[in-house]
Amino acid sequence: MWRTWKKFRKKLYLLGLFLLFSIQIFAQNTIFEHYTVEDGLPSSEIYSQLQDDEGYMWFATSRGVCRFDGFEFKTFTMKNGLPSNSIIKLYKDYKGRIWFSSYEGYLSYYENEKIIQHPLNDTITKISKNYYVDNLCIDNEDNLWFTPNLGGIYIIDKQLNISEYKVNSTNEYKIFIEINENGHLWNNNFENTNINNNNTDTTTVISQNNKFFINFKPNNYNNLRRYFYKIDDNEFILSYSNKVIYIKNNNIVATLEYNNEVSGVFADDKNNFWISVMYQGIYMYENKNLYSFPIQYLKGKSPISVFQDIESNYWFSTTEDGIYFVPSFQFNTYYQFGFSDYNILSMHKINNTLYFSTYDKQLFRCNVKSDKILSIENIKLPNNNEYPIIDILADYQNNIWLLGSELIKITDTKINIIDTIPRAYNMSLNKNGQLMVCVRDGYLKYDNENIIDHNCYNEINSANYIYQDDNNNIWIGTLNGLFRQDEKKMKFFGEYATSLKSRVNEIKQIGNYILIATSGEGLILIKDTIIVNINKNNGLNSNFVTSILVDSTNICWIGTNKGLCKIVFDLNNHLNYKMIKYTKANGLFSEEIKDLIRIDNCIWLGTSKGIISFFPDNLKKNNTAPSILLDSIVVDNKKIELKKEYIFKNHQNSIFFFFKAISFKATPKIKYRYKLEGFDEKWIESDNRYVRFPNLPPGDYIFRLTAASEDDNWNTEYIVVKFKIKKHFSQTNIFIATIFLASILIVILIILFIYKNLKKDIDNKKNILIAEHKALRAQMNPHFIFNSLNSIRRYILENDNELADNYLTSFATLMRLVLENSKYNFIDLNTEIETLKRYLQLEKMRFNDTFNFEIIINPDINPLEIKIPPMLIQPYLENAIWHGLAPKKNNGNLLLEFNELNNNILICIIQDNGIGREKAKEIAKKRTNHNSTGLINIQERILLINKFTNSNTTVQIIDLYNDNNEPTGTKIILKFPYNAFIS
DSSP, rough: OOOHHHHHHHHHHHHHHHHHHOOOOOOOOOOOOOEEEGGTSSSSOOOEEOOOSOOOOEEEEEEEEEEEEESOOOEEEETOSSSOOEEEEEEETTTOOEEEEETTTTTTEEEETTEEEEETTTHHHHHHTTTTTEEEEEEEOOOEEEEEETTEEEEEEOOOOOEEEOOOOOOSSEEEEEEEEEEEEEEEOOOTTOOGGOOOOEEEEEEEEEEEEOOOOOSSSSSOEEEEEETTTTEEEEEEEEEEEETTTTEEEEEEOOOOOOEEEEEEETEEEEEEETEEEEEEEEEGHHHHHHHHHSTTTOOOEEEEEETTTEEEEEEOOOEEEESOSSSOOOOOOOSOBBOEEEEEETEEEEEEEEETOOOOEEEEEEEEEEEEEEEOOTTTTTTOOEEEEOTTOOEEEESSSSEEEOOSEEEEEEOTTTTTTEEEEEEEEEEEEEEETEEEEEEEEEEEEEEEEOOOOEEEEEEEEOOOOOOETTTTEEEEEEEEEEEGGTTOOOOSSSEEEEEEEETTTTEEESSSSEEEEEETTTTEOOGGTTTTOOSEOOOOESSSSSSEEETTEEEEEEEOOOOOTTTTTEEEEEGGTTOOOOOOOOEEEETTTTTEETTTTTEEEEOGGGGOOOOOOEEEEEEOOOOTTEEOOOSSEEETTOOOOEEEEEEEEEEETTGGOEEEEEEETTTTTEEEEEEEEEEOOOOSSSSEEEEEEEEETTTBBBOSSSSEEEEEEEGGGSSSSSHHOOOOOOHHHHHHHHHHHHHHHHHHHHHHHHHHHHHHHHHHHHOOHHHHHHHHHHHHHHHTTTHHHHHHHHHHHHHHOOOOOOHHTTTOOOEHHHHHHHHHHHHHHHHHHTTOEEEEEEEETTTOOOTTTEEEEESSSHHHHHHHIIIIIGOSSSSSEEEEEEEEETTTTEEEEEEEEOHHHHHHHHHHOOTTTOOOOOOHHHHHHHHHHHHTTOOOOEEEEEEEEESSEEEEEEEEEEEGGGGGOOO
């Protein structure tokens, strides 16, 4: 009887499955996040997965194991200590260590950032016949139990002794399972089995105190896939080959058989069974009912395992396509309907019929049941869908009205264009059932299909939404704010609150409050003179609200460009409320909500990427706080070993803390909070994963750190690091006493040193003054004055009074400049150049224009900001004129050029085309009374300046020659470090 009923149920199951797929032309699409080698996985072959105590996800692959923290994958291979790169199984023991079982049978584990190979790997691989260990566990006495895939149970004690665990039973079995607090153990019993003696495919289970003996007819004795998942005490689901059985209280509750081998079984926290089948994908059975119609995911893939982490996220590993991840299955997503991906513009419903329009000018009608779309129809409009439908509305007779650039009415029998309305934006029904169409300057009113009124207002030029409240007030939202019609006049609410000057997207009513959806100011509640703003600062997802659904007398759903928000108001006071946010972290495929409607117990969202449906009563929030980890500590640019307490030297006072929180739901939006007690007692919030404390003073400190998801689920277990920065030895009592005893001697030495330097300084200044007086006397020597006066006399005798006057005026100006500059040790370059220019002009006049001169200043130089010693250049110019150019008689050229090098060096170049220094010396020797001391005085002055200013003014003299080695002049290069000169 039981066997007959099981066969009948299987037939019913197949029939129901056929009917299901016949009715559901398409099913909802689940949006997975897909991780591949391009994202950092070492291989697309993922054989096993688990989560460690710190929150990391681990994946066993054909090219090593990798660890994932939500930001990046870190791969461990043989270079990091693995005995083999082909890892098949992962296990976690009661100490939190992660164990790896390789394809060849090697065992290793990860602990304290190191991979440790089992010392008996050679023996283990012999026992497992160079095939992987199927299961292992560590008991409370640290004995290692392991079961090779090909059969047997073995124990390795703490002394590394290996023994085989014998199953003492008279029961006939193919698989033995023993469940204990540390895990479970498998054993095959295919040896000495006569296949011919077992002609039945019936599965039987015998239990004895957590020991289960399972008998069945296997398809393949040599390589039997088997998987087990414990749900509760004496309740588990297991698979072998292509069969799945569900056992509870020692009874077989259900069995299933698939066309291909089962590659994994799992039960989630919502009492759903997940069955992975090779080449078929994953089947999900709700409420532990293996005979229900399953939902199929990853169709055509070869999944290995399903895993649910501590945040209830789902992870799916495959043998050929990496990892799939989805945070929740509580939202159904419809983003393809055989045409394209859809950006929803507007939605509306009549009974169980859903209408929606898209930005690409299409209109659809769907038959819905519960949270499912059963069928869909693309509606062709009379205008051939020339315009997008920006609003959809059903009237009291269940007619559908469409608004684009035309007003269209859909009845049971026909589709008619009622009117052409350019710049129309929204529709609403008034209390009389009349249609109000929002246009640019007000609204149109229609009774059935006839326009009966056009209400236009001078105050309005950009209307966007129209709504009539319970008190028959007409509200109009515009691009520039909110208006209300009062006795044929429009009242602008922007005069009362600047937030109501923003664009209005939708208007609804809850209780006695008007709800305003705005762009930029969030949600606004209005009641009489009360205006309340609900925005991002007090919990809303975003300040850009796109749509409102009033779900009951105290609940409304708010659509934003950053997700969905549920607001539960206090019935007695709507100003009191609590808020729940839903984003991608909760399973929303798209966070940009365009429209909201409710059909029976289900809410439907129109988004920029399709339609989403969900049961609001079934929504669950993730209340798991992210785990927080300290990655590293860097002290004075050196990474140090992680500990809970430190003592640093006084110079080790620049400290970096690098950290991260693991929350696969909230990875992009994790917030951190930290403080450093002993330095600043205030908590600081940040999105950064590091913090730096530079130049901390000596003292005792405690660094505290925690993290939270976007829903402010803060981890209450802080990272705590204590450290002390020792005082510098100069702050110790011994040092202070030493300083006190040595102070008298130091003071004496300082006094002697100061006295010696003062005397030296006085001598230097005296020498500088002497040198400057010499230079001043030499600069305008009696020869120059005498010759200048002779020139004036000559101009007078020749009756050239104008030249004499000009010469005398220039001479007087030059003398005044020289005497004025002689008061200062340093003058600006601009004044010095003016003085030298006057001097060169006089010399040129005196020598009857037998030479020309040119002064070049680099445009990058600011002569007013550069300080140099006065008249330090003039003697070199005089020397060039008198000894280089004057003997040449004519065609003389003199260049004075100023440039700037790096490091504030001023370069002065003096170049003439005179007779050269050698000929000048020959001429000088013939003069009996010549005694040149000008250049000697300048050299002495430069030496004293360098000594006095601690600078390095240099002079370089270069003799110029042509290709025939004939002298062509002289070049002098002076370099001034002008920043060293103080005026």
